[in-house]
Amino acid sequence: MTAATPKGERRRHALVEAAVALLAEGGLEAVRHRAVADRAGLPLASTTYYFTSLDDLVAAAVEHEGRTEIAAGRARLDELADERRTVEDVVELLLDLLLGVDSRDGGTEPVLLRYERLVGSPRRPYLAPLMRELTGELKDLLDEILARSGMPVDREQLDELIALVDGTVVNALIESGPDPRSAARRTLRRRLG
Amino acid sequence: MTAATPKGERRRHALVEAAVALLAEGGLEAVRHRAVADRAGLPLASTTYYFTSLDDLVAAAVEHEGRTEIAAGRARLDELADERRTVEDVVELLLDLLLGVDSRDGGTEPVLLRYERLVGSPRRPYLAPLMRELTGELKDLLDEILARSGMPVDREQLDELIALVDGTVVNALIESGPDPRSAARRTLRRRLG
DNA sequence: GAATTTCTGGTACGGTCGTGCAGGAATCGG
DNA sequence: CCGATTCCTGCACGACCGTACCAGAAATTC
Numbered sequence: 001m002t003a004a005t006p007k008g009e010r011r012r013h014a015l016v017e018a019a020v021a022l023l024a025e026g027g028l029e030a031v032r033h034r035a036v037a038d039r040a041g042l043p044l045a046s047t048t049y050y051f052t053s054l055d056d057l058v059a060a061a062v063e064h065e066g067r068t069e070i071a072a073g074r075a076r077l078d079e080l081a082d083e084r085r086t087v088e089d090v091v092e093l094l095l096d097l098l099l100g101v102d103s104r105d106g107g108t109e110p111v112l113l114r115y116e117r118l119v120g121s122p123r124r125p126y127l128a129p130l131m132r133e134l135t136g137e138l139k140d141l142l143d144e145i146l147a148r149s150g151m152p153v154d155r156e157q158l159d160e161l162i163a164l165v166d167g168t169v170v171n172a173l174i175e176s177g178p179d180p181r182s183a184a185r186r187t188l189r190r191r192l193g
Numbered sequence: 194m195t196a197a198t199p200k201g202e203r204r205r206h207a208l209v210e211a212a213v214a215l216l217a218e219g220g221l222e223a224v225r226h227r228a229v230a231d232r233a234g235l236p237l238a239s240t241t242y243y244f245t246s247l248d249d250l251v252a253a254a255v256e257h258e259g260r261t262e263i264a265a266g267r268a269r270l271d272e273l274a275d276e277r278r279t280v281e282d283v284v285e286l287l288l289d290l291l292l293g294v295d296s297r298d299g300g301t302e303p304v305l306l307r308y309e310r311l312v313g314s315p316r317r318p319y320l321a322p323l324m325r326e327l328t329g330e331l332k333d334l335l336d337e338i339l340a341r342s343g344m345p346v347d348r349e350q351l352d353e354l355i356a357l358v359d360g361t362v363v364n365a366l367i368e369s370g371p372d373p374r375s376a377a378r379r380t381l382r383r384r385l386g
Numbered sequence: 387g388a389a390t391t392t393c394t395g396g397t398a399c400g401g402t403c404g405t406g407c408a409g410g411a412a413t414c415g416g
Numbered sequence: 417c418c419g420a421t422t423c424c425t426g427c428a429c430g431a432c433c434g435t436a437c438c439a440g441a442a443a444t445t446c
Contacts, residue, residue: 034403
């Protein structure tokens with residue numbers, strides 16, 4: 001299950017990477033044993049060999065992707081820590097973290113996938129605690145970003161800001177010519193600018 | 194397909210009712226040919242006879258339920274039109290309309306189902322326009338409620354208020370001891386009170 | 387009352403899915 | 417070199433799924 005040999009480790013990781021790719025393309029539902037195995041160029045049974053269940057595999061993929069993303073966001077923060085930041089820069093960073101960097105030009109799809117995953121989490125017991133943890137880390141990061149950019153917020157204000165963005169996105173997604181990132185950008189600028 | 198005889202009409206309607214019940218219990222995914230037929234006490238093939246596809250059936254169920262709900266909300270508005278309304282009354286009415294009346298005591302589940310449906314709509318071409326229409330009517334109703342309750346809002350403020358509630362709910366759903374209605378209530382009271 | 391349309395419901399087809407399992411392949415200790 | 421242990425995988429099973437089909441019953445129309 002947990003891979004004992006280096007080769008096993010590599011294969012296990014290849015499966016996770018494949019699952020991450022599928023996750024980004026088609027959401028939670030796209031992560032299937034057969035699809036992951038095909039994508040990784042490994043036999044079907046390897047998926048059940050390295051992961052006790054499909055849930056395990058999905059959770060590993062979500063965790064891997066979430067941690068990578070948060071690490072990237074933290075790097076962005078450190079990188080820009082000492083430069084002077086315009087409100088626009090901060091807003092874009094927040095948008096990258098809340099909607100995903102793929103929302104910059106990838107159209108509506110990546111944002112939709114992201115919020116499908118968010119709303120789909122409570123129903124999956126194996127995902128719920130993980131999502132809580134990742135969300136917590138994300139909040140810490142957002143808090144730090146705002147503080148270091150001269151717009152400190154308390155806990156309640158941060159929660160409200162996040163809620164405002166999430167709500168704006170969800171509502172923008174069901175419009176006819178959806179552009180959730182632009183909608184969220186307007187909301188954030190009005191609030192922070 | 195559209196039922197020509199009175200009996201056909203009745204059966205068709207029975208299928209829609211069954212679909213609505215399944216929708217309320219298990220969401221969009223729970224509306225299956227076999228489940229609907231069983232629930233309605235009708236043979237499997239009746240579902241494909243009265244509805245060209247499963248999408249048709251789901252759309253009919255969503256529309257039926259949405260219109261019923263909006264009509265109920267409008268009735269509530271008319272009923273309370275002339276009484277004096279406390280902010281609390283208005284907030285509860287808004288919560289009923291945005292989260293569903295089932296959120297009053299049904300726990301987290303009905304709210305989760307509602308937002309799963311909302312986020313799941315963009316991906317289903319047959320649902321997207323319908324949801325847009327229902328959302329539009331809901332907004333009109335909310336606007337009227339606020340106006341008649343002495344808290345008029347313009348279009349932008351209303352959108353922001355809705356976004357705030359939706360975002361609060363989505364974020365409350367992934368918490369450990371979720372109580373989305375209470376969270377949304379706090380948000381609304383802070384905003385309206 | 388015959389013809390035509392509307393409806394009924396049993397059945398089956400082709401597909402995807404998660405997962406269990408027997409046995410083949412690779413590795414390791416001696 | 418060989419037996420034992422671990423690692424790996426082809427295959428198939430059973431469960432659902434949407435939907436098509438068709439013989440016949442029932443209702444409606446002429």
